[in-house]
Amino acid sequence: MLFVKILIVDDSKATLEIVRRALEKFGYRRLSIQKEDSAVGALNRVKEWQPEIVLTDWHMPDMTGLTLIQEIKKLDLGTKMGMITTVDDQVQINQAKSAGASFVLSKPFVDKDLHRKLLPLVQGAEESERTLENINDVQKELALPKLAQLEKLMKREIGARLTLSNIRKQSFDESKIPCLLAMYEDGDTQRTRAVAILDIYAICILSRSNSKISRDDLQQAIHSKLVSKDILDTCHKVLDKSALAFLDSASRKSLRLKSVSFIPSAFEKLEALYSKEQDKRVDFSCQFEDLAQGKITLIGF
Template sequence: MVQHVSPPASGYRALVIDDDKEMRASLGVLLERSGWTVSVAASAQAALDRMEAFDPDVVLSDVRMPGMTGLDLLTALKGHDVAPPLVLISAHGDIPTAVKAMQDGAYSFLEKPFDPRRLLAAVLHAAENHRLLSATRALRDQLSSLSGLDRVMLGQSSGIAALREDVIDIAAQSGSVLVQGATGTGKELVARALHTLSPRREGPFVAVNCATIAPDRFDEQMFGVLDGVTGWVRRADGGTLFLDEISACPPSVQAKLLRVLETGEVTPLGSDTMIQTDVRIVAAANEGLAERVTAGTFREDLLYRLNTFEVHLPSLRDRGEDVILLFGHFVEQLSETYEITPPPLTAEDAAALLAHDWPGNVRELRHVAERRVLSARRGGGSVAAALRMTDTADDVPDNLRAAVAAFERTLIANAIKTHGGRMDAVAEALGIGRRTLNEKIVKLGLKKADLLE
């Protein structure tokens, strides 16, 4: 008598292959009573003939069968674009063969007589992994033909899908935009997407990190100086001015920004003449501007001018399995930069990615992907190991910091050469903003002209 011995696996499909009629029927009943949709076949060839129509999440097969064996089936499955995982059932004498099959790509094997609980656990784990990797592959294929916006904001979670729709709608408007989200969620990338998809796309995109500017130099750098510095507002004329960390603006600058938003007028330092500009302002901040208004450190009227439209970026921890897709995107991108074959994503890797809390959001994920690719370049590594490096990153000796700087110098130099000095393309390939790229180039002493000789 076959008993229900595992939590239901409703929605999953299993293709069972065994030339023994009684074993075939027993396996089918076991799986069906655990919630599986099952198709059984008496031979591997018969199973292959119905593979495309049934589209199984896992194939459960005997090793030794007349005609096409379980090993022959494994070879045949390798010809499929997204082959279902193969779990083999072997008699004791076939164990060496089954072990070799796993080395050649089989998912797992079970020795006869098998424990029903163990079998159900093995096929369920295989099916879950297959569904996850298949979804990632399908999304990647879909995104390869979509707009640049989709490549910036990869994912299928409800939050990221809503974000894409918001950005498309808001980009066509003329009002200012307030982008809010935790550190590392990609606020500058969203600002660039708003510019690229807008009628201003042919104009300049000027990015400014307000938190890095000395308070006594804000006025001259933002609004310019008579017969001197042009100022960021005028540089962005006809385009978009992105003000990151807007809450760092001093009160005097907040008042002048309000005038720019209301009238478009700028008065350079040392001048009595107002200059008319046509600029769209996209501001970004971590959550909490309303609290700053209450505390009296940020003007309420400026906030209301900035948030004509609002965009909220979800944290990576709230995006579910998007982390798998994003990680795969970064690994492929970095593997191309480092000129290696992308390391495969194992079930253990996927589990580690989904279990991590990602306090650094997408930026942290990209760093983990980079460490994974570098480990693969040396012939080893795993996601878990790359994550452990994150936990100890604050305790880095000077010699390692020097090594990291040397590595960054090589990576950026190669990217500049690869993309022919097109810095927007370089920044996109490296997964960083133009401002961050420029800062690193200066810090590392790189000279674009020398690299392109």
């Protein structure tokens, strides 16, 4: 999940634009934002687009925001919802929360208040991506690492608060670009045995091992979709140190890092990697301190 999809619902086009601009300043994770000026239209958009988060007004002519929340909840899509409204009566606020709203933010609002309310919903959307069930065993002949061993090695470079967690199989879409592509080879034969694909947020987490790289540097990388030489070199170092976890079961030797490349645009072979079978890959998330969750896919050959 590189983008978090958010749908804004309000019958006022001016308010839709105010909320959209506020969301664009949200620094934690990039957002994909769509707008609807009709609650009925919003319900149809939720069914088709399936956003992770819906932010709705209360008073609208075709359907109230309260009814909209109730109808979305019936769809059982796991959608997280908030209300941005002029309503400030505590009884009504409690009614909205009981119906399924995670928060009610009164108009007018300042951007930081919306960001503060939104952050737990975005983090909750990230958490829902994690799954520790139904993870297939990787083929034994592949030199892919055990997640616990990889986490141990990466913690030495990044910090003790790093956590890696299995997630469901990732598929390719435009949100996977840009990315970092790392190739691992057999030291004796020089044959490529594994690749790692890191999204921009995973790149930022690995970069935290370098104290000279600031949070502003990371935010710039996220929003510009470009990484500096320092970020690239730091990722190379972390991936090189953690390559010990890629152990060949036959030779009992670890693979070595062959190359690390920043990929700014999609190409056919990259897309094909995401279609590899479940037992030839490991998909996992990485989390460190309050940074946005990163995603990494490892594929064995």
